[in-house]
Amino acid sequence: MLGGRSLKLAVVGTAGGVFSGLFGVGGGAVMVPLMVLWLDFDERRATATSLGAIALIAGAGAALQGAYGNVHVAEGLLVGVPAVGGVVFGTWLQQRVPERAVSLLFAALLVTTAALLAAR
Amino acid sequence: MIGALAIGFAAGAVAGMLGVGGGTLFVPALVLLLGLAHVEAEATSLLAIVPVALVGAWRQYGYGNLRPRDALVIGLLAIPGAVAGVALANVLPERALRLGFAGLLLVVAVGLVRR
Numbered sequence: 321m322l323g324g325r326s327l328k329l330a331v332v333g334t335a336g337g338v339f340s341g342l343f344g345v346g347g348g349a350v351m352v353p354l355m356v357l358w359l360d361f362d363e364r365r366a367t368a369t370s371l372g373a374i375a376l377i378a379g380a381g382a383a384l385q386g387a388y389g390n391v392h393v394a395e396g397l398l399v400g401v402p403a404v405g406g407v408v409f410g411t412w413l414q415q416r417v418p419e420r421a422v423s424l425l426f427a428a429l430l431v432t433t434a435a436l437l438a439a440r
Numbered sequence: 441m442i443g444a445l446a447i448g449f450a451a452g453a454v455a456g457m458l459g460v461g462g463g464t465l466f467v468p469a470l471v472l473l474l475g476l477a478h479v480e481a482e483a484t485s486l487l488a489i490v491p492v493a494l495v496g497a498w499r500q501y502g503y504g505n506l507r508p509r510d511a512l513v514i515g516l517l518a519i520p521g522a523v524a525g526v527a528l529a530n531v532l533p534e535r536a537l538r539l540g541f542a543g544l545l546l547v548v549a550v551g552l553v554r555r
Binding site for chain 2: 326334335336341345352365368370374379381391392393400401403404406407408409410411412413423425438440
């Protein structure tokens with residue numbers, strides 16, 4: 321039932337969850353490189369899978385935070401609605417650039433995230 | 441207001457391009473432009489991420505890059521993982537861990553560049 325590949329996916333999910341819970345940094349920063357470097361997913365597939373997983377993680381987190389009364393729906397829509405347009409553009413653009421460029425941009429994102437974490 | 445819309449669009453574009461949620465941009469926009477407290481901004485950012493990640497995953501499915509089962513396995517296991525992470529954050533030396541994690545991200549960045 322749980323083959324080697326499923327086991328690796330399970331490790332990616334658990335690691336992404338633990339790190340996002342620990343540091344408040346989205347699981348994507350952990351999950352995408354793990355899928356690329358360890359599961360040998362190409363960049364488009366790794367980022368696509370990460371988005372699908374994040375929908376579940378963020379949904380659970382938003383529901384929990386909503387129960388605590390911390391979620392501001394109007395402000396969330398104000399940034400979230402234009403972001404839906406942004407993600408349609410971003411995924412469209414991603415199909416038109418070399419995968420190598422995606423990896424290099426991701427590395428830049430990781431360096432930025434590391435700097436923000438260190439400065440906090 | 442215009443700034444919040446623009447940063448929202450940019451966060452979505454980064455999310456689509458790199459497969460992340462976009463919280464790195466949502467949280468500062470909510471704090472600095474819309475006046476939310478940090479805890480509320482983190483929580484509200486999660487709400488904004490849901491439609492972004494859903495639509496992004498749907499587009500990627502259309503492009504033939506997504507196997508829904510893979511995302512389901514990862515996402516379902518990440519949820520208890522995040523609960524464990526929050527619990528760990530309360531008992532472990534947070535600053536030392538954070539610096540260690542920052543170092544790990546740099547190593548991973550080098551790994552991606554050299555791949």
